[in-house]
Amino acid sequence: MLNEQMKRDLIEIRRDLHRHPEQGFLEMRTASLVTAELLRLGFGVRTGLDVMEPDAVMGKPTDAETAAHFKWAKENGAVPETVDWFKDGYTGIAADWKTGRPGPVTVFRVDMDALPILESEDAGHVPQSEGFRSVNDGSMHACGHDAHTSIGLGLARLIAEKADQLAGTVRILFQPAEEGTRGARSMAEAGVVDDADFFIATHVGTGVPHRTFLAASNGFLATSKIDVTFKGIASHAGAKPEEGRNALLAAANAAINLHAISRHSGGSTRVNVGELHAGSGRNVIAAHASMKIETRGENSEVNAYVKEQAERIIRGAADMYGVRYDFRTVGEAIDCKCSEELARRLADSAGKSDYVDEVMLADHASAGSEDATYFMDRVIRHGGQATYCIAGTDLAAGHHNERFDINEETMFSAVDVLFRAALDLNGRA
């Protein structure tokens, strides 16, 4: 269904986005381009706090970081007419194509954010040799979200072009801050999928081979990302040790006991204190400590158990040393199982695509964490169907690697399959 112009455009857009990666809640340039294109195509577009519940936003950069990046975005090609809508970092977008004909509401979701990785300058790294390596040093599209955003725009163009074949409503969500599982909950809680009959989230790669399409990727782990700080009182360790309140020791105790949280008979769990930084000088009782923590669970219940124990341990450790603490959830995702019927219909659509050689219905391997699960859970609880699909690709290096790169033809298969699914789900009678 894709003509040569579309293919060239998909590659051009993806390379432009790859060259200008923006991390979570900073996708201002990206969102300005996406919004401008959606408006051009005739979509009804809602953005920012219209589609994001601010209380459910997790792990947002500071105001200073947000302001600094806004300046960068404006200086690096953001669309002037739309970029202001995103200056506060609420970068979510929901684009509706309402046919006016009765029919279901189908929601597609892609994500837009990049990772805090310094991209490789290796000559063999295609973005380097082809001239679209990141110009935003320290940020990189190393997980394919540049392709995801491009796929969303390609799908939007097909919908607009072939709108007369469709009924009901087709919606595309451009989500911020999937990395760290920070952005989806705020959009889900704003209600953007509450009327959905069908929901399809899409990812490229993740080990699925090129020209293979997986209709239902189950097995995502529930997870919580937690930042903890301890604040004590400094004092001279030689002269007045008793006047200090030792945040370093509170953190050290918390770290050890977090790892000692009991196993759970209800499923596998994980807990990690990945970073601990404390203290300001050799001879000073440390007044400050911070930790970066991650919990995971085979299901949401066991992850919730670990998180609850974690907070109790941190509170207890703070109390032991008479220090104050702050426990902040900066990312979270739940587990979710794909709807079998929708997965089958999506697999059928994939089977008809010229860009797909092999279709897999469902995979139950544990596959990390994803906050699209918030959308899926909400759709299913409201009576709809949801699935999470993977368009296979050739990976130059693993996800989150500084030499990550994809086969760009994967975008063609994804756009093709997703539009076929739209026709199937929302086809005009």
Add this chain to the structure above:
Amino acid sequence: MLNEQMKRDLIEIRRDLHRHPEQGFLEMRTASLVTAELLRLGFGVRTGLDVMEPDAVMGKPTDAETAAHFKWAKENGAVPETVDWFKDGYTGIAADWKTGRPGPVTVFRVDMDALPILESEDAGHVPQSEGFRSVNDGSMHACGHDAHTSIGLGLARLIAEKADQLAGTVRILFQPAEEGTRGARSMAEAGVVDDADFFIATHVGTGVPHRTFLAASNGFLATSKIDVTFKGIASHAGAKPEEGRNALLAAANAAINLHAISRHSGGSTRVNVGELHAGSGRNVIAAHASMKIETRGENSEVNAYVKEQAERIIRGAADMYGVRYDFRTVGEAIDCKCSEELARRLADSAGKSDYVDEVMLADHASAGSEDATYFMDRVIRHGGQATYCIAGTDLAAGHHNERFDINEETMFSAVDVLFRAALDLNGRA
């Protein structure tokens, strides 16, 4: 001032007490004998809750232990007429000799309790070879309190016999439960020294040579003895580990962090978790843990600091593991400095005794802990003077050793010096 009969009696009494040692708050047989003798001599005697504030009693045995020992006491020579007064374990005694003549109130204090030690059966151990080894297996007078009680009775007899040389009031306190520093506070808080102009506590030994008398033993460490229990929830460690609340881990964390309590610039401190017992089976999440803790401080302020930190650590550790805790002070003593003037007068009296070759005014060496400090502190705060003296002796083995024994002649010097002090302080004008 002691005739031969007195000497023989002192030895006989001491050997009888040594043979029938009774631990703290169980000195029922001892108190019955003491009371009977004091009444015989004509002292005004108050006992039990008349001279003990029950809320300030620390580390009292259980009711069952108390009842069992009362039975033992009655079967082992307690005086039937007086023993019932002590059946609930409130074994303190205050004996007043009121001359009716105006004059100061002078208080002497001795203690009565034994230690939880199995006395040696070694042939070279004099109590064994002379037939007065403990018949109360597992209890032993290994700190000389048998001699102290005898000294108190000897002093009482001289006071009664030579009452016409005295003015004012002379009081003798027979204190329970000095071991573990448990008994003095209850008597002090009952007010038994609130009217005292002079207060003199007496100990034998402690490294002071035989026929040497030390008028003021300073340097006692403030101390707290604390029993802690943690109560969690048991569960099967394999099947349902998440349902447990782990008291063993709470205790383990508390123990380590108690030892990590900060040093204090205001003086030396000590903290020790001497015992930790937790759990009931290899495959059960431990629901119970207990610890025996001791803190010490060069002064009461730094000991209070350590104790306060200790409770916070224990509360925090309990909270970390979601278990309840009980923090019980089962013994406590403060520091105190002897009154210089009283020490000088007591030293003068000692200098006149035939049983003393050398008099030392004051010693500042750290000498463990003593709850007579509660009396001393109270007397001094009420405007009186107080001191803690040592009658030197030959020790067969160190205090609290299973082969501890003294030179019995030390009792003669103590009685002689203390009565000379009474004559000095309360002599009839």
Add this chain to the structure above:
Amino acid sequence: MLNEQMKRDLIEIRRDLHRHPEQGFLEMRTASLVTAELLRLGFGVRTGLDVMEPDAVMGKPTDAETAAHFKWAKENGAVPETVDWFKDGYTGIAADWKTGRPGPVTVFRVDMDALPILESEDAGHVPQSEGFRSVNDGSMHACGHDAHTSIGLGLARLIAEKADQLAGTVRILFQPAEEGTRGARSMAEAGVVDDADFFIATHVGTGVPHRTFLAASNGFLATSKIDVTFKGIASHAGAKPEEGRNALLAAANAAINLHAISRHSGGSTRVNVGELHAGSGRNVIAAHASMKIETRGENSEVNAYVKEQAERIIRGAADMYGVRYDFRTVGEAIDCKCSEELARRLADSAGKSDYVDEVMLADHASAGSEDATYFMDRVIRHGGQATYCIAGTDLAAGHHNERFDINEETMFSAVDVLFRAALDLNGRA
């Protein structure tokens, strides 16, 4: 196949064993009775170190405990002619019935030991009301091993009686010390199943309903039972704290960090410090500590990982405090999967029994740990087939409960099914 006399005898034997329970490596009375009966029937009997590798014996009682129990056994009905063979506590028995006809070697295994539980005196507890409650206070057959031993003897009798229908060799193992998974390895390593073509272990109950027979109970967890002691140096906590080497703190650190052993991606794990005992007095630096530890793993590899980490943690904790440690494996079991073909044949035999209403082929639920897995692993590695079967019963209370009791008719079904299996596997051509 069981006549009324056999049924009466099974009940009588079981009640006698129930009344005289003996814990692991102390099954002297039991073994003396078993051996005497096997010899009477004409079995070839090997015992003790002929069928146990002493280096692989785990968690054996002390020599003093062994000697004391031997005295008890002789005074409580042990068979004088055979009991001496077991006086050192090597209580394993292997009984061979060699037909002299060519055919396979089939091994049945039962266990003999009791648990350290004080049996209920509740009137509703059948052993109490029927007069066969334990006379060995503190020991109890609360897991059905009394029935297992009886089943073994019943099976032996049928084999002897119907020997002309059999070919090859039928062996019955009476294993000591299954509780704590201590006894099987020593027999396996002595080679008692190395020639086995078929191996069948049997248990009653475990939640399988009465008159139901489960041919293959998979899912046993690998486990290690570990006793650790730390030996430090005592010193006075106030006077010379620096001279101590604190075993209590070494143990506390070990306990916490044992629980913090990393999860394993290869399967579920467990670790528990069930007991920790340390120290001898409040004011003494603790010179001694002990811990009872249990690890489990979904498979032997992950259990081995946990055990290896555990030893490293204990060594490190000991080193931190300058104390010595002893790490002793006092029980161990591996995982093992039943042979499908043998399970099917056993299920067929069960299907023919009048005492069985329902047959289940295999169950994969995790079912605790079992050291019969050592036999199974060895048989399968030598090319044989092995399974672990369950004869269902009505349980008065759960396994290891003080009111545990079974429906004695379960013994009939077990003997019947096992003998049918013997006929199937070793039937004369």
Add this chain to the structure above:
Amino acid sequence: MLNEQMKRDLIEIRRDLHRHPEQGFLEMRTASLVTAELLRLGFGVRTGLDVMEPDAVMGKPTDAETAAHFKWAKENGAVPETVDWFKDGYTGIAADWKTGRPGPVTVFRVDMDALPILESEDAGHVPQSEGFRSVNDGSMHACGHDAHTSIGLGLARLIAEKADQLAGTVRILFQPAEEGTRGARSMAEAGVVDDADFFIATHVGTGVPHRTFLAASNGFLATSKIDVTFKGIASHAGAKPEEGRNALLAAANAAINLHAISRHSGGSTRVNVGELHAGSGRNVIAAHASMKIETRGENSEVNAYVKEQAERIIRGAADMYGVRYDFRTVGEAIDCKCSEELARRLADSAGKSDYVDEVMLADHASAGSEDATYFMDRVIRHGGQATYCIAGTDLAAGHHNERFDINEETMFSAVDVLFRAALDLNGRA
């Protein structure tokens, strides 16, 4: 003894040094100036590895830092003829004035290094308002070593000018890296005081009032400054936690247990983990951790005890988590008591100075740590006498404060008193 020119020069030199502060082992510009002046005056000068034992150098900057600073020094006024001698950071200097006449060897010691402090730009801060604030941002003479170096040069000038009044040898040591107690030991071990009959170290301020001179500052604490790193193995905390070796947990355990090092009956101790940094990402098992540790002791023996325990704890913690560790002493000082006779003679000299109103013989207050103690200890052990004196001053703010400043007249008193001492000790007969 000081003329106006000398006073102007002292101030000028001090302000130049203040404006160009150089941290420990980087005093290249300073040393080049000092050396040039000493050579000009006619001293015999030894530098670098001639007066420093490289194995005893502690806490030296990296080669890269050293090279970078050397560049800075050359660009900021170092004396070209002498600066090359110091390019590797061995910046110690020993300057001998040998009179050729028989007499004692007297050694004076000053230090040269600055602190890692950003100097105040406050208008009220004299170096700011007078234009000699640090031009080496992040480094500051906030402890008076600029004055010390100036005093050393002033003393050198007087010695050269009045050499005919002297006998024996007068030596002046210009020590690097006193901050962090890093530099003295290397000079002491190189033998620069082994022939000394008298040794006098000098400091300004430390709370002693202006125009007061303290001849013997006792009470320095023994101390060790230790940097520890742990190196483990990173792995993905969700996917393969068992493959990691957790350096963060090793460090956390070490930190807690370092604080739990037992108190010592031989004197007060301190231990502090002032900084702990570990890990590189939330979902990565931390492969790296570092800690900055400081121990102190009332005397060298108890500090050595704490340090020895510290290394054992760190080794044990590393072993617990299977990680490697590096334990590096980056600074160290011992305690030392001043020689009474030398202190008295120095006090006498001070009493004759017009710049001194009050002389104090000795002070026993604890006064932090000082590595001049290595020189003192060595001199005294070789049979000489040593003392550490303080020239009082008005402090604008405390030592190590960003607004630290002195009364420059203190330099006059110090030079005057020290030269008077030289005349006393080495006066021509």
